[in-house]
Amino acid sequence: MVPQRDRSLTLADGDLYFVQEPVGEMANLAYVIGSRATREAVLVDPAWDVESLVTRAQQDGMRVVGALATHYHQDHVGGQIFGLSIEGLPRLMELAPVPVHVHAHEAEGVRRVTGLSAGDFVVHQGGDVLELGGVRIRLLHTPGHTPGSQCFLVEEAGRPARLVSGDTLFLNGCGRVDLPGGDPEALYRSLHDVLKQLPDDTLVHPGHLYAEPVDSLGAQKRTNPYLRVATLEAFLGFLGY
Numbered sequence: 001m002v003p004q005r006d007r008s009l010t011l012a013d014g015d016l017y018f019v020q021e022p023v024g025e026m027a028n029l030a031y032v033i034g035s036r037a038t039r040e041a042v043l044v045d046p047a048w049d050v051e052s053l054v055t056r057a058q059q060d061g062m063r064v065v066g067a068l069a070t071h072y073h074q075d076h077v078g079g080q081i082f083g084l085s086i087e088g089l090p091r092l093m094e095l096a097p098v099p100v101h102v103h104a105h106e107a108e109g110v111r112r113v114t115g116l117s118a119g120d121f122v123v124h125q126g127g128d129v130l131e132l133g134g135v136r137i138r139l140l141h142t143p144g145h146t147p148g149s150q151c152f153l154v155e156e157a158g159r160p161a162r163l164v165s166g167d168t169l170f171l172n173g174c175g176r177v178d179l180p181g182g183d184p185e186a187l188y189r190s191l192h193d194v195l196k197q198l199p200d201d202t203l204v205h206p207g208h209l210y211a212e213p214v215d216s217l218g219a220q221k222r223t224n225p226y227l228r229v230a231t232l233e234a235f236l237g238f239l240g241y
């Protein structure tokens with residue numbers, strides 16, 4: 001088995017600065033995404049080892065200006081679960097206090113599990129865009145795994161976009177819907193009406209390293225059974241509903 005540390009991925013391609021970092025004991029992937037021109041970066045789902053993410057960014061000359069949460073689960077934002085105390089957004093606030101960008105339907109959940117206060121959050125709707133130099137991060141509302149799950153479409157002119165897909169879309173899998181707030185029909189809509197509509201050359205970066213670290217969306221449309229399935233009824237049957 002390849003050690004997790006060796007599966008870290010760093011791209012400095014055009015203006016985009018992009019780090020995909022395996023963290024923690026649940027195969028999570030955290031991200032650092034920024035602009036090489038402005039030297040500004042945001043952390044996606046900073047948890048488990050926040051200091052190493054911040055240090056990585058700073059050693060590369062990047063200034064952390066925000067955090068983005070895909071959803072409220074403790075392995076992504078920090079908190080207590082399964083007898084574990086996972087560091088996350090509160091640790092980031094100690095190291096580098098920055099605004100935390102959450103979807104409106106997820107703000108309460110993130111606040112509850114992290115203990116942050118409402119003033120720490122910037123609350124978004126789907127379609128909102130963050131701009132870092134020539135890099136645009138489009139916030140896509142993709143409910144189903146949780147009500148306010150969001151994916152981040154990282155765009156730079158002239159290059160394939162990268163989709164940071166959280167626990168909504170995994171490589172050859174999708175997020176669970178049996179946890180509080182899970183909604184199988186909403187997940188089907190998010191996968192088929194939102195994510196599957198993106199171009200085939202979009203690169204998918206999931207929230208957990210369960211298989212390969214990245215794949216094209218086109219390949220996932222061909223191989224991922226949860227994207228291949230043609231109807232809501234078949235999708236629900238697939239999930240055992």
Ligand SMILES: [Fe+2]
Pocket residue numbers: 071073145167
């Ligand atoms: Fe999750």
